[in-house]
Amino acid sequence: DAGITQSPRHKVTETGTPVTLRCHQTENHRYMYWYRQDPGHGLRLIHYSYGVKDTDKGEVSDGYSVSRSKTEDFLLTLESATSSQTSVYFCAISRGAAYEQYFGPGTRLTVT
């Protein structure tokens, strides 16, 4: 157990509304990640962080922003949600030189 929690676990929102997902870790890991998972696409990296206020884009970052003001919290924001952002979102931390990932339980987001 890597001590990762995500909130909310489920959310339904309307197109055009802002949405923020939270990832919280209890083990003080430097690296944190946000992925989305859709049928047929596996896990795709949205953004990641390598320290407080240090973030970088992943392969599907358009329409998403992130913030990390504390080591333990990594926030993912959809400024104006679209139906194409309906997905399951996973947060992860990494341990070790090989960047092994440890995942949270996921947030299922539906944009109507």
Next chain:
Amino acid sequence: TQLLEQSPQFLSIQEGENLTVYCNSSSVFSSLQWYRQEPGEGPVLLVTVVTGGEVKKLKRLTFQFGDARKDSSLHITAAQPGDTGLYLCAGAYTNAGKSTFGDGTTLTVKP
């Protein structure tokens, strides 16, 4: 362009059968991980391989990293219904700070 190709995409077998799934790339990775994901949960790390030609065993699961560190395989002996899930491979480069995931193999083991 998918950096990591996993095959087959879907696999359905009977309990007790053996199977192998593959993870292939044109890139050389410094390490490769395998994960298993059950419905409604996050992926769980099974193993990390870092040396070309390395073989690791985890009970009935055998993982192999290719000599050139571009590909890997997962072999399951005498599959059980509890092995059902999505198997994902992920490759990482030294100091990259992140991993790249394949699209996964969905395995169903029927009793």
